[in-house]
Amino acid sequence: MITVAQAMVRCLERxxxxVVFGYPGAAICPFYDALTKSDIKHILVRQEQNAGHSAxxxxxxxxxxxxxxxTSGPGALNLITAIATAYMDSIPMVIxxxxxxxxRVGSDAFQxxxxxxxxEPFTKYSYIVKNPKEITKVFKQAFYIAGTGRPGPVLIDVPMDVQNVKIDYNYPDEMKMRSxxxxxxxxxxxxxxxxxxxxxxKRPLICAGGGIFLSNAKEEFTEFVKKCNIPVVSTMMGIGALPSDDSLYFGMIGMHGxxxxxxxxxESDLLILLGARASDRAVCAPERVNETKKVIHIDIDPAEIGKNVDADIPIVGDLKNTLIEMNSKVCSPKDNEWINYLDEIRANTQVKEKEFEGYINPKAFIRLLSEKVDDDAVIVGDVGQNQIWLANNYNVKQGRFLxxxxxxxxxxxxxxGVGAKMAGANQVISVCGDGSFQMQMMELGTIAQNNIPLKIIVMTNNRL
Amino acid sequence: MKHTISILVENHAGVLSRISGLFSRRGFNIDSLAVGITDDPTMSRITIIVNGDDYTVEQVEKQLYKLIDVYKIKRLKVEETISRELMLVKVSCTSENRGDIIDIARVMQSKICDISSESITIEISDTTDRLEILQELLRPYGILEIVRTGTIALQKGNKSIC
Incomplete structure (x- = not known):
């Protein structure tokens, strides 16, 4: 027999x-004690929210x-922003x-x-483990739910006394859930x-969303685009689905596109949404989309179809499987007339950038950065101006834009960036503004302690 | 327009809070929500009456179905559904008007379940419309308090949502 805490560690090993990211505290101590005996590497962050982002x-x-x-109370609460961030971008995570x-639960106890x-509003599912015997089933389910379908964060809350109970360890091989x-x-x-x-x-257009990465369908997507010869635009989450300098890629849509x-x-007459939810930033007037075009919407989450944009042809399913199916049946490529028209617009919209003495134009800097980094570099953008500069000027090749x-x-x-580097990415560069840098600069401690080769670029505009 | 949505969910703690949370979070308006265990003790059935246009109700259905604990969900059509609601209503009475109130209760096929010198409590199980008729008829006598369960519904014939 082993303790629930030991079982939790074994579940993770299974x-x-x-690598795990976290911050200890009283209520999670039994688990941390068990974790020290495991080969799992623990990265001690400087604030819990960053553990969530690193994951x-x-x-x-x-x-x-x-x-x-x-840990309980403040520790868990500090994670909330990171959980909601992961939920909005459909990132698989177990917390x-x-x-x-x-x-003591329900008595307003300490922490x-x-x-x-x-x-609850931003987890895909959550558990509070009251019955120690259920711990292995809960872990198996949590990983299954987090990683399948539309991915998302799943939270497991384990009371301290439960962590110390001894149980027979038995990890289920398979997980089936009727609901x-x-x-x-x-x-x-x-x-x-x-x-x-x-x-x-006549004028079809593909809009690539983050779903392409989530279903690991980049290859199938590229094949589909090339076979059909259809121009591609992307949402912010879909940047990099096609290399930014691909002749068929016309950039990011929306308010900041x-x-x-x-x-x-x-001007398209057919919009093909692939793993994109057409959020308010991507499509400002979704109710008008259907006036001028037909919409094909492929998404694994049926609730996304028809939520923002009405779909004439809804397809609910995993993007990778669906694209494989479509690639096997796709007929001749479209002619170049529509693409040539868009090329012309692209050629005519090169804005002349102003140069100020003593300052560096951020867009020019980002373009230069693209040339200097490795082809498979992972660039992590923060939020704000720096993010938009990156989205519209960074040239993603074989790497990722997160x-x-x-x-x-x-x-x-x-x-x-710390998480991406720990996951084995070759070259990781975090780009942030001076405002966002100061929100997370305590992580320099984590980076130094663990010797994590992460490059950080701070775009200083002295506003925040 | 009112819609009846029937849902089968896993019967464990927290499910109801997830469902009701979803309604407030996404700004859906519900008229009533009734929940109870089914023949299978691991499953509960929830009946929700939603007010909204087709787009809203479709969103309600999809968002509900997305919840991990929701097993089945179905919008029931009015003409194919038997729906009932239970109401207990306490009315004040005097020796003079007690007979009239009892007559109303009888005509409405409801039951007197408690009586005292100054009040009568009537139990009615019927459609929401009929509950409201009884309520209007009793109003002049002075309604002291009312409690309603919310509508429950099943499909007619041998159809089932399971």
């Missing part, structure tokens, strides 16, 4: 977790749920929090907070309708 960076590079840990002893209730069965395959009839619509369209992308969106798209959480770039 899920092949090699987010780790998960976005590996594509698998990453783990962060905090472990300590809780006060079962008999007690209802983290389940507080985080959770994400749809992994697009409907064949709908796929056929979509392909016919593409065939008949570029003219060629927005013109393409306006940022907090949905929540717009300042202070994201350094801890996320």
């Amino acid at each position: 899920e092949n977790i090699s 987010s960076g780790f998960a976005r590079i590996t594509g698998k749920p990453a783990v962060c840990i905090a 472990i929090t300590g809780q006060v002893s079962s008999e 007690e907070a209802d983290i389940i209730g507080a985080s 959770y069965n994400p749809n992994m395959k697009g409907h064949p009839g709908q796929i056929k309708r979509a392909l016919t619509a593409i065939k008949n369209a 570029v003219k060629p992308a927005n013109v393409a969106l306006m 940022t907090s798209g949905g929540m717009g959480t300042m202070g994201y770039s350094i801890p996320t």
Whole structure:
């Protein structure tokens, strides 16, 4: 027999977790004691929110749920912003929090907070473990839920006394849940309708979203784009789905996007949304989209289809599987007329940038940065002007552009960069403003302590 | 327009809070919510009456279905549904008007479940419309208090949502 705390560590080992991010405290001590006996590397962050962001960076590079840990009360509460950030961008994550002893739950005990209730709006699911025997089942379910379907954060809250109970360890091999069965395959009839619509369209446009990365469908996506010869625009989360200098890529759409992308969106007669939710920043007037064009919307989350933009052809399913299916049936490529038209607009929208003596133009700097970094570099943008400069000027090649798209959480770039680097990314560069840098600069301690080769660029404009 | 949504959910702690939280968070208006265990003790059935246009109700359905604990969800059509609500209503009475109140209760096929010298408590299980008729009829006598369970509903015939 082993303690629940030891079982928790073993569950993590079974899920092949090699690195965790966290901050200890009284209510999570039994787990931390058990963790010291494991080969799992623990990265001590300087504030719990950064543990969450680091896990987010780790998960976005590996594509698998990453783990962060905090104690009860303030520790857990500090994680909330990071949990909400991950939820908005659909990042798979398992959060472990300590809780006060079962008999004290509900008595406003020292360092007690209802983290389940507080985080409920932005977790995909959450557990408070009252029955020690259920711990392994809870872990198996948590990783299963976090990593499948539309990924998201799952929280496990374990009271301190429960962590010390002895149990028989038995990790379930498989997990089936009657009430959770994400749809992994697009409907064949709908796929056929979509392909016919593409065939008949004169000015089709693909809008790439973050779903392409989440379903690991970059290859299939590129094949689809090339086979159909359709121009591509992206949301902020979809940047890098196609290399930024690809002749078919016309930039980011929306409020902070570029003219060629927005013109393409306006003038297209068929919009193909791939793993994108057409949020308010991407599509300012979603109710008008259907006036001028048909919409094909492919997403694993049925609730996203029809939420912001009405879909004429909805396809619910995993993007990778659906694109494989579509690639096998796609017919001839479109001619170049529409692409040539967009090329012309792109050529005519080169804005002349002003130079001020003694200052560096941030856009020019970002473009130069793109040339100097490795092809597979992971660039982590923070939030604010620096983010938009990056989104529109950084040239993603084989690497990634990570940022907090949905929540717009300042202070994201350094801890996320730490996570991305720990996940094995070759070269990681965090770019932040002087405001966001000061929100997270305590992580310099973490970076120094663990000797993490992360490059940080601070864009100083002396405003925050 | 009012819509009836029937939901089968896992029967454990926290499920109801997730569901009601979703309604307030996403700004959906509910007229009533009734919950109870089913024949399968691991499953509860929730009936929700939602007020809204088609877009809103479709969103309600999709967002509910997204919750991990929701097993099945179905919008029930009015014409294919039997729906009932239980109401207890306490009315003040005097020896003069007690007979009239009892007559109303009888006509409405409701039951007198408690009586005292100054009040009568009537129990009615019927459609929401009929509950409201009874309420209007009793209002002149002085309603002391009312409690309602919220609507529950099943499909007619041998159809089931399971």
